[in-house]
Amino acid sequence: MTTLYIITRFLTFPGALLRGFLEQLICRIHKNPVEDNRYLRRDELCSHIEHEFMPKPWSSFAICFFPMLIQLILGFLVSITAAIDLLYLGVFSWPVGLIDLVCLWVGVSLSVNCFPSIEDAINLFGILYHSDTSIPLKILLTPGTLICYAGAYLERYCITFLTSVGITLVLALAV
Amino acid sequence: MKEFDENFNPTEESEELTAEAEQPVSLEEELESIKDMFQTELDNAMYGEADDSEADIAEYYNDSDEADGENEPEEEYTVPEEDLCECCGEKERDKSLGDDYPYCNDCRELMKKYPLGFKGIATLIAVLVLIVVSVLYVFPQNLTVLSTSLTADEYISQGKLYSGLYTYYSALSSIDKENPPKKFVARCAKAFAGLNDYIDASYLAETYLTEADLRLPAYKELNTYKFKSESLQAVENAIYEPLSKTDRSEEDIDDIIAILDSLAEQEDAEYDPFYIDYYKYVVMHTLGADLTEQFDKLAEIDEKYGDTEWIHYYDLCNAAALLGHIDTAEIYFNKIIKINAEDGSAYAYYANAYRYSETPDADKMLEIVNKGLEAQGNYSYATSDLYRTQALAYLLKGDTDKALESAGTMYSAISASNYSVSNLFESLYTYALCALAADDTEAYKNVTELLKYNKYEVPDEVIKAAKSETGIVNLITDPEGVLS
Numbered sequence: 047m048t049t050l051y052i053i054t055r056f057l058t059f060p061g062a063l064l065r066g067f068l069e070q071l072i073c074r075i076h077k078n079p080v081e082d083n084r085y086l087r088r089d090e091l092c093s094h095i096e097h098e099f100m101p102k103p104w105s106s107f108a109i110c111f112f113p114m115l116i117q118l119i120l121g122f123l124v125s126i127t128a129a130i131d132l133l134y135l136g137v138f139s140w141p142v143g144l145i146d147l148v149c150l151w152v153g154v155s156l157s158v159n160c161f162p163s164i165e166d167a168i169n170l171f172g173i174l175y176h177s178d179t180s181i182p183l184k185i186l187l188t189p190g191t192l193i194c195y196a197g198a199y200l201e202r203y204c205i206t207f208l209t210s211v212g213i214t215l216v217l218a219l220a221v
Numbered sequence: 222m223k224e225f226d227e228n229f230n231p232t233e234e235s236e237e238l239t240a241e242a243e244q245p246v247s248l249e250e251e252l253e254s255i256k257d258m259f260q261t262e263l264d265n266a267m268y269g270e271a272d273d274s275e276a277d278i279a280e281y282y283n284d285s286d287e288a289d290g291e292n293e294p295e296e297e298y299t300v301p302e303e304d305l306c307e308c309c310g311e312k313e314r315d316k317s318l319g320d321d322y323p324y325c326n327d328c329r330e331l332m333k334k335y336p337l338g339f340k341g342i343a344t345l346i347a348v349l350v351l352i353v354v355s356v357l358y359v360f361p362q363n364l365t366v367l368s369t370s371l372t373a374d375e376y377i378s379q380g381k382l383y384s385g386l387y388t389y390y391s392a393l394s395s396i397d398k399e400n401p402p403k404k405f406v407a408r409c410a411k412a413f414a415g416l417n418d419y420i421d422a423s424y425l426a427e428t429y430l431t432e433a434d435l436r437l438p439a440y441k442e443l444n445t446y447k448f449k450s451e452s453l454q455a456v457e458n459a460i461y462e463p464l465s466k467t468d469r470s471e472e473d474i475d476d477i478i479a480i481l482d483s484l485a486e487q488e489d490a491e492y493d494p495f496y497i498d499y500y501k502y503v504v505m506h507t508l509g510a511d512l513t514e515q516f517d518k519l520a521e522i523d524e525k526y527g528d529t530e531w532i533h534y535y536d537l538c539n540a541a542a543l544l545g546h547i548d549t550a551e552i553y554f555n556k557i558i559k560i561n562a563e564d565g566s567a568y569a570y571y572a573n574a575y576r577y578s579e580t581p582d583a584d585k586m587l588e589i590v591n592k593g594l595e596a597q598g599n600y601s602y603a604t605s606d607l608y609r610t611q612a613l614a615y616l617l618k619g620d621t622d623k624a625l626e627s628a629g630t631m632y633s634a635i636s637a638s639n640y641s642v643s644n645l646f647e648s649l650y651t652y653a654l655c656a657l658a659a660d661d662t663e664a665y666k667n668v669t670e671l672l673k674y675n676k677y678e679v680p681d682e683v684i685k686a687a688k689s690e691t692g693i694v695n696l697i698t699d700p701e702g703v704l705s
Contacts, residue, residue, distance in 0.1 A: 135366055
């Protein structure tokens with residue numbers, strides 16, 4: 047599974063690079079030590095950076111949720127025009143069609159790599175529900191935490207890759 | 222006294238002596254001091270003088286420790302290898318963050334400022350550039366087609382099939398035929414098919430899409446349109462000649478139906494069974510079969526194909542109206558306007574149900590017609606039918622002036638369209654009846670000249686009926702009369 051995971055990360059390297067970069071940016075903002083900032087590596091941390099666990103609920107949530115949010119927004123923005131042209135209107139012309147294809151691939155790759163690593167997700171879950179975190183904060187962060195937690199597992203088992211590519215293909219063929 | 226030793230070294234001896242001399246307290250003195258201390262403690266315990274003896278003891282031991290320390294040589298502290306920082310390998314791990322924490326404090330501080338990866342920055346810039354390019358360059362390329370498509374889809378989702386179809390159709394002329402937006406074309410074809418116009422739908426598919434495109438799942442539905450279009454044309458061609466005979470009669474129905482049956486049994490070609498069955502009804506209707514038989518045939522078709530086809534809803538609504546079955550006509554009227562809210566014909570058929578009912582209701586007819594005129598908007602396919610029904614309703618009410626006015630509007634609508642006069646006898650006869658009823662000789666002259674030009678004339682039934690109010694009502698409400 048790890049091999050498959052690594053292959054899918056390399057196939058969608060723009061998203062993998064950006065995910066790692068955003069995680070590092072969040073670490074930098076929260077002054078959290080980063081141990082290794084190789085975004086593309088041949089192990090289970092591919093598309094993520096090696097960093098110390100965030101000690102506080104908010105910072106732990108930030109490293110899981112905000113890269114995901116940014117990746118999804120950027121992925122939507124970069125692929126919407128391409129999706130309109132290729133999937134909705136069914137038009138492909140030179141050179142616009144080529145740009146559309148690149149945009150669609152980048153958009154898909156950003157969405158494939160949007161979720162946090164399992165370690166970060168578990169850490170977030172642990173901090174949020176097994177510590178003295180205040181109830182309002184728990185309630186506030188629960189939806190995002192659950193999305194991150196479930197998404198992290200989906201991403202580890204390449205389900206996000208399958209769903210993103212699958213949805214694109216279904217839209218391309220069926221809409 | 223020391224014994225003689227061959228290896229005696231005066232220098233060493235001297236050093237030992239010096240070390241002894243440097244010791245501040247001798248053993249005897251130390252024992253004496255301990256004895257004094259215990260004596261003092263004993264006295265304090267006996268006489269209750271709890272002074273600062275504990276401090277003295279502590280002071281003693283401190284002094285003693287210091288004294289001991291002075292005797293030990295100073296050693297340089299070396300960090301065990303397992304405690305070295307995994308990053309720099311020089312300093313001791315910062316164990317304040319946990320026994321297993323692998324880095325020293327300095328490295329940890331540096332890690333907080335780990336330089337951002339160039340690849341990540343480059344990717345972010347590339348993504349932002351792509352967004353800008355796609356928004357400013359790619360998006361405007363197909364903006365018109367997109368806008369048209371969204372507007373048309375909105376109309377279609379509201380059940381306004383005419384508006385949707387015309388919005389799609391208006392954009393077709395501006396698209397690049399060499400490189401058309403294929404899914405846009407497919408949706409336009411679907412809009413045609415939605416109105417049962419499979420011939421135009423199939424034409425669009427064949428004009429803009431390749432054979433390879435039509436094999437893709439996204440365009441698979443277009444193959445159905447082609448099949449339906451070919452079936453329709455084959456069925457129409459098969460019955461065109463026998464139906465065009467001038468001396469046709471009700472007896473020919475079975476012969477023509479046999480032709481249609483033979484189409485269904487052909488082994489070298491396959492035709493849509495719906496059209497074969499539907500055209501059996503068309504033959505019955507054209508050759509004047511009994512209304513009830515027609516209705517039963519349509520009901521049979523509806524039972525068989527009602528889930529997928531709906532062109533026969535018009536016929537069912539019309540047949541139910543001719544039979545005066547208001548409820549049944551209403552059911553099929555509702556089904557039609559649910560599919561296409563702009564369909565004026567459905568309103569005209571439904572209004573006729575009140576015309577042919579046992580107690581004709583002209584007011585209800587007018588109400589339905591007015592709703593139909595409003596619902597059809599700019600699409601005038603049924604304008605002449607609606608104004609004709611309105612004219613007949615006014616005639617039923619005895620308001621001949623308004624009837625003639627409505628008939629005039631109907632006549633203008635016919636003139637503006639390219640319909641063949643042969644299909645509009647009922648409309649022209651209605652106009653003639655209204656003109657006669659209102660004593661408008663000019664209008665009557667116009668309509669008779671038009672009929673004469675096409676080698677027809679106003680039937681005697683119309684002329685006779687126009688002479689009395691009862692005659693007019695009887696003619697209008699006769700489902701098998703010349704005005705039906």
